[in-house]
Amino acid sequence: MSEPFKFHSAVWYEEPESDNPFVARRCLAHGYDVYGEVIRKSSWSEYILLLFSGDKPCRQQIVLFEKLAIALANPGPREPSVRAAMNGGVGGSVDAASLIAALAVGAGQYGGSHEVFLLVKAWQRLGRDLSKWKEYLSDPNQGYQEDVWSPIEHPPGFDPHGVSCPTPVQQSLSLLGDLMPESNLGWLRQNRENLEHMTGFPLAMTAVAAAAFSDLGLSGSQSIMMYLMLRLPGAAVHALEQENLGWKKFPAYGPAIHLSDDPGAFPMPDISRFEL
Amino acid sequence: MSIEDLMGAVSTLEGALGKAFLAERVVMRGQDLHHELGKKDWLSVFMYAITGKEFTENQIRYLNFMWVATSYPDAAIWPNQVTALAATARSTPSLSLVAGLAVSEARLYGRKPDRRAMDFFYRAAKKIDEGEALEQVIEAEVAQRKVVFGYGRPLVRLDERVAHTLNVISELGLDEGRYFKLALDVHRYLKKTRGLSLNIAAISASTMADMGLSTEEYQLFLTLVFVAGMVPCYLDAKRRKEGSFFPVTCDGIAYCGPPERVW
Numbered sequence: 114m115s116e117p118f119k120f121h122s123a124v125w126y127e128e129p130e131s132d133n134p135f136v137a138r139r140c141l142a143h144g145y146d147v148y149g150e151v152i153r154k155s156s157w158s159e160y161i162l163l164l165f166s167g168d169k170p171c172r173q174q175i176v177l178f179e180k181l182a183i184a185l186a187n188p189g190p191r192e193p194s195v196r197a198a199m200n201g202g203v204g205g206s207v208d209a210a211s212l213i214a215a216l217a218v219g220a221g222q223y224g225g226s227h228e229v230f231l232l233v234k235a236w237q238r239l240g241r242d243l244s245k246w247k248e249y250l251s252d253p254n255q256g257y258q259e260d261v262w263s264p265i266e267h268p269p270g271f272d273p274h275g276v277s278c279p280t281p282v283q284q285s286l287s288l289l290g291d292l293m294p295e296s297n298l299g300w301l302r303q304n305r306e307n308l309e310h311m312t313g314f315p316l317a318m319t320a321v322a323a324a325a326f327s328d329l330g331l332s333g334s335q336s337i338m339m340y341l342m343l344r345l346p347g348a349a350v351h352a353l354e355q356e357n358l359g360w361k362k363f364p365a366y367g368p369a370i371h372l373s374d375d376p377g378a379f380p381m382p383d384i385s386r387f388e389l
Numbered sequence: 390m391s392i393e394d395l396m397g398a399v400s401t402l403e404g405a406l407g408k409a410f411l412a413e414r415v416v417m418r419g420q421d422l423h424h425e426l427g428k429k430d431w432l433s434v435f436m437y438a439i440t441g442k443e444f445t446e447n448q449i450r451y452l453n454f455m456w457v458a459t460s461y462p463d464a465a466i467w468p469n470q471v472t473a474l475a476a477t478a479r480s481t482p483s484l485s486l487v488a489g490l491a492v493s494e495a496r497l498y499g500r501k502p503d504r505r506a507m508d509f510f511y512r513a514a515k516k517i518d519e520g521e522a523l524e525q526v527i528e529a530e531v532a533q534r535k536v537v538f539g540y541g542r543p544l545v546r547l548d549e550r551v552a553h554t555l556n557v558i559s560e561l562g563l564d565e566g567r568y569f570k571l572a573l574d575v576h577r578y579l580k581k582t583r584g585l586s587l588n589i590a591a592i593s594a595s596t597m598a599d600m601g602l603s604t605e606e607y608q609l610f611l612t613l614v615f616v617a618g619m620v621p622c623y624l625d626a627k628r629r630k631e632g633s634f635f636p637v638t639c640d641g642i643a644y645c646g647p648p649e650r651v652w
Contacts, residue, residue, distance in 0.1 A: 118635070123644070135638055143647055150652045369400050
């Protein structure tokens with residue numbers, strides 16, 4: 114009867130300890146002995162890329178991944194997913210809830226992982242064909258079908274509220290493009306201004322991330338997972354920071370919220386009999 | 390949005406749908422929460438929060454039935470299993486339920502098919518209004534999208550909710566709506582041509598369309614729909630020894646990856 118309760122995996126193999134079938138003696142990731150060999154010989158980045166792709170990454174991929182991880186690690190306390198985590202932190206929510214809040218908000222289509230997903234899928238379809246990209250960006254919801262994801266409200270990879278391409282985006286794109294010149298990143302660096310002119314919006318970090326993920330050979334869904342994970346450090350540190358700073362130093366938006374349909378005040382119930 | 394517009398939004402939110410005047414009163418969509426909405430049942434307030442509309446007593450009874458009828462306390466159901474795993478790992482009650490609810494926004498079941506089923510009825514009705522025959526509409530849907538959401542093979546799609554729900558819809562007089570009738574018409578055609586039968590997703594989506602909900606409003610209503618069934622799964626795993634909810638041996642992983650290799 115145990116057969117129906119097996120999990121199938123091409124990623125992970127475990128050999129049990131002789132005295133306990135529920136404890137692994139050896140764990141293999143894509144065939145490599147994690148605790149016997151990988152932990153001694155590999156970096157964290159190398160191991161993560163192995164887990165996702167199934168193969169040992171080359172030096173170029175490792176460096177690209179590490180630099181991308183730095184670019185994404187902390188979007189800063191103004192960014193919605195980090196702000197969500199800070200709302201958890203300041204109220205003393207369980208720490209996991211702060212990260213869950215960051216994941217839920219950071220999953221979105223305005224600077225979030227679903228925007229990255231759309232772009233990685235576009236890289237797979239369009240390659241480095243400028244005219245096809247222009248066609249896509251002019252109508253990114255072509256062929257949209259009803260979904261839990263609404264149609265995107267701006268050309269993916271561009272900041273709908275932006276004026277010019279932010280310096281950190283340019284710096285990141287420049288460095289990552291240098292690391293892999295004959296790549297989607299290199300092509301994006303070359304064509305950034307052209308695309309910005311066409312869309313009317315400056316390039317955003319989501320575009321840099323998506324180009325990098327596609328250069329690393331990640332699928333759309335793998336890119337979502339990676340993007341969400343790589344941005345969690347910022348959410349974590351800012352949530353913890355706000356918890357330490359306390360609620361008195363946290364913005365209170367109450368007075369800034371105004372109704373358009375207000376029935377006005379009703380009298381409070383008479384509770385004088387309770388002598389509170 | 391211009392920088393000026395954004396600057397204007399930094400410190401003010403005009404036209405909000407609700408506000409808490411703390412220590413004084415609370416307003417939701419133009420009604421005082423405690424004085425006006427406080428007289429209603431929770432589900433009516435929830436529907437008012439979603440739509441800004443009031444629903445009849447029979448409609449609310451039906452909506453309540455939908456929640457009751459999907460409260461399956463079975464830990465084999467994937468979202469419930471997430472809740473049970475959280476409990477066996479001794480996570481918190483809220484995290485356990487939230488994790489189960491989050492995975493309910495799925496492709497194979499739950500929110501995605503729910504929305505698509507309702508979307509089909511809205512698109513189909515529009516095409517019929519424009520003069521197309523129902524048969525044409527269905528065939529075009531099958532040709533373009535391969536499936537009609539809400540319809541499947543009766544043998545694999547047998548769902549005990551169908552009979553009960555149809556019964557409740559009739560009892561409450563909610564069986565005269567345009568979209569519900571359309572759902573039955575689609576069923577008759579697909580049954581005749583492909584042996585497909587309507588399932589609970591088609592019944593729910595069509596009746597909710599008859600109440601005038603958008604696909605997004607429908608999803609908002611459904612988001613918590615599994616939650617009552619998750620609670621017993623949480624409690625059941627919690628009252629057992631930690632880590633004892635269907636534990637997996639190392640041999641429980643059937644490996645199909647590359648053979649062992651040297652780094």
